[in-house]
Amino acid sequence: MSNFNKLRGFTAVALVLAATGAAQAQSFDLQSVFGLNVPSIGPSPQLWADRVHEMTDGAVTINVHGAGDFVPGFEVFGAVSSGALPMGFDWIGYWAQQIPVANLVGSMPFGPSPDVALGWMFQGGGLEIIQRAYDPFNVKVLPCHLVGAEAGGWFNREINTPADLQGLNMRIAGLGGMAMARLGANTQLVPAGEIFLSLETGRIEAAEFSAPQLDVGLGFQRVTQYYYFPGWHQPSSWDSIIINMDVWNSFDERTQNIMTEACQANIAYNLGDQINSQAAAIATIREAGTEVRRFPDEVLLALREASDAVLDEQAAQDPIFAEALTSLRAYMDSVGEWSTLQALPAR
Template sequence: MRKTIGAATMAVAMMTAAPATAESFDLQSVFGLQVPSIGPSPVKWAERVKLMTGGDIDIKVHGAGDFVPPFEVFGAVSSGALPMGFDWIGYWASTIPVANLIGSMPFGPTPDVALAWMFEGGGMEIIQKAYDPHGVKVIPCHLVVPEAGGWFNKEINSVDDFKGLNMRIAGLGGKTLARLGANTQLVPAGEIYVSLETGRIDATEFSAPQLDLGFGFQKVVKNYYFPGWHQPSSWDSIIINMDVWNGFSEDVQNIMVEACKANIAFNLGDQLHAQADAIAAIREAGVEIRRFPDEVLADIRTEAEKVLTEEAANDPIFKEAYESLTAYMDRVGEWERLQAIPAK
């Protein structure tokens, strides 16, 4: 009888006790939350974390500029002014050189190879070493499909056509085209359309057709080139102040990583599904869908390899990641070659 009464008393106490208060954290993205795919991506990640923690962790996601300008998110997370952020990893290349490689490796891995290297081939462990001195935990959380080669106000028939071209292009691709005579610059996403419209820039790359369509580039530029040699795949990531990260239990840390893996899977499917309709809409707007000539791609590749070699010589973690990733691409490449089926 005493055991029964004791159990009943405990049950009543549990039901009448005040519910535990969820821990709440702010996260600011470098993108507007209405941008297709990358906009809602951190929102979906936060929803998954809340679900998987049973509501114990509540992450409130804010869009670009809500607390700090987009290009200041990393510094704010590093200093602790923001507990969390969501980014395109390549934005921080001036601070973390290896971010350039992960964000935009010219002629780099396809998304499936990039995914395997990051989580199974040692990629996460290598790049985290570059973030540690800044007190930031990085979790790759959104894998971007191959981008378009860019929007141009003229045809590109040889690499000489890049000379004097004012182009918005990020990362190592920008460094590559600069070697070919282009005037490259990094323009925030929200300013690209106006820069094209006003003639501040003659060309731009941004992302895959799904996102480019949403920004309206088809209204002002009529040459849309493929392939996206500069970013065959690229990563967006969750960044967390290291003190905040260390304050989470190991279970919560694991949940955040697993939520990112779920996010990656969802977004890959969403992106692949959306591109065909986006290309059709862009074509209907009067845009010429073109491919760079093979000889142009060959000349670009030559310069890109020089850029990658120079960057590797300047930073030991970049070098480690570059050697690891290229070796991984070679090793798993046999599988892809064996499985390749000729086109019709």
């Protein structure tokens, strides 16, 4: 029997046990879209699973698997939706083709800082809007890992003006990729495990992946000349636990609350870990000989204009995207005055 068919059997057994209220402990498989050794996001689902196991006094065990263990990484959502996989861990933006609003939550160019993203998601009505987009796919979404501001990307071409983006072959996903394309870049989505080789062989000239802490662990500093900031395309980003809705509904309210609260603990832990790790990662990058730079303001202004156009285009095509964009922009505006009033001068 194949691993995938075994998994379907395990899922069915777990559902029967849960539905009949069986007293014995329940065990579920979860597959991540990432390798488990990827810094920060790799261990994140295991941290969540450990918390759930502890908080349920061992009643729920979640067996965490890495990308490709049962299905290819980009097929995790479909497998969870169908029930072939009970649970998954993802970058929300990977599912933009099925759920357009996932693009906004995964990477809103010139979007909210992590603290604002956190407030909108849990106190500003964001999660309720997003869940409505997942409901037709029979999937429960639990935001479970908040990635802070990313870098602008790794480049083997110097970027001094918007014209330098013309013809640039770049790995960049989501709405930021659409904005880059409007300025003439040739954008593509390359799986995380293939980015290094694609840069090394010249298949692509540039790539964005994540924050320095994650990027340096993948060795991009060994095959690029420039590392640009800021991460205009993704000032914050969500990874999530996704659970088949039939599996989710089989849990009692206490277990559902535990899973939700374990995600919130995960978010707090990972935000702190990311902040602590970035400076050391940047030092490592410089030691490797890669130049750390900021995009010129002229380039950032052009990217902002292109991003606004992309966001408005996407909102015109999907009502839930439009609702979320309106809500998030209003939330950012409402807290913007507070942030401005509290801003301190640079040292």
